[in-house]
Amino acid sequence: MELFGIALMTLALFVSFGFMVGVLFGFFGMGGSFLVTPALLVMGYPARVAVGSGMAFVFGTATIATLKHRDLGQVDYKLGGLMIVGTTSGIEVGSRVVYYLEELGLASSAIGVTYVVLLGSVGLFVTRNALVNDGGDDSGGSHHESDEEFDPDAIPPLAKRIQSYRIPPMMTVGGGIRVSLWLILAVAFATGLLSGFLGVGGGFVKMPAMVYLIGVPVPVAVGTDLFEIVFSGGFGAFTYGLNGGVDLSIVAPLLAGSALGARIGSAATGIVDEDDIKIYFGLMLVGGSIAVAFRQAGDYLGMDVLNTLSFALILLSAFMVSGAVIYSTITTMRKRSNAAATSAE
């Protein structure tokens, strides 16, 4: 049986896959192109359609997740606008570095190694940092709104040092943090540089950069990152659309699933403990780095089995992490309602 020209089974697969990606996207502000494009390639879609439809999907999901984060007061538009300016210039320089390395015949290996090392080290750093902090916080959940004053003790040491450089003009960002405009632009430029160099959206670099380098609370960093992705994803979808790369029959069912997932994931950032978010994020990146290492090895050795293994690993870690996010949200909600019931008695 077919609906809109696609088999019902494929349609159901797209909706469920979209749901899973939506949860991760709303919760972490990353993972769209990381998961969707390889999945569409595995399903046999041409690379142009896989990348273009993936971009259109990311654009739609980021819009929904941003709206939800906005409802929770977790989007800093001023910071998002500055990040867009800095990131765009960084991407331009990053892509020029790639062209230069291509001339030297080193692009493929340099990008592959950097991607694996960066994913793995950011993942390990975030996980370790969260595990060290975890013992000190028994709040059982955290919901920081962008206008709320943020606990100064929760600001990472590196961010504190960056905030101590008072190069005018100074500005206030999410969580009431005062930081130099130039330092925000520098951080945005650096993340854009990596994004352009690696040819990825770069949510996995931007979110931790906002947390650890600028000192923005995690939920605000996720919301602001998603706000930025609305623009980059929209522009990417438009560009690929010009070359016939966007297929609505793929995007529409994926979006139907991710819209629900993104609402749940976005709302979960206000329920689940901040350090738990970091642990899940870090584990997801470590899983991703192992998967990308398999894919690089598969391409280098010409072994397709390693590419399939890589995709299976990405899918498995995404499935486990999105399941953990939902489980953690439900248990935190249960704890809260039990505590409320006990105090009422």
Place this chain on the structure above:
Amino acid sequence: MIDLAASSSPVQSGALVGAVLLEAFVLYVGYGALERVAAPIVEKITRA
């Protein structure tokens, strides 16, 4: 198969992005309404 992209001009590509944006808004509002209806039920289940 819905493939608006077979011969795309900037206007068609813009319409494609607009269609994705429209679907996103419709889904956001639709699931929002569903959330309001389902929230008390979910709360009841999590309390159980």
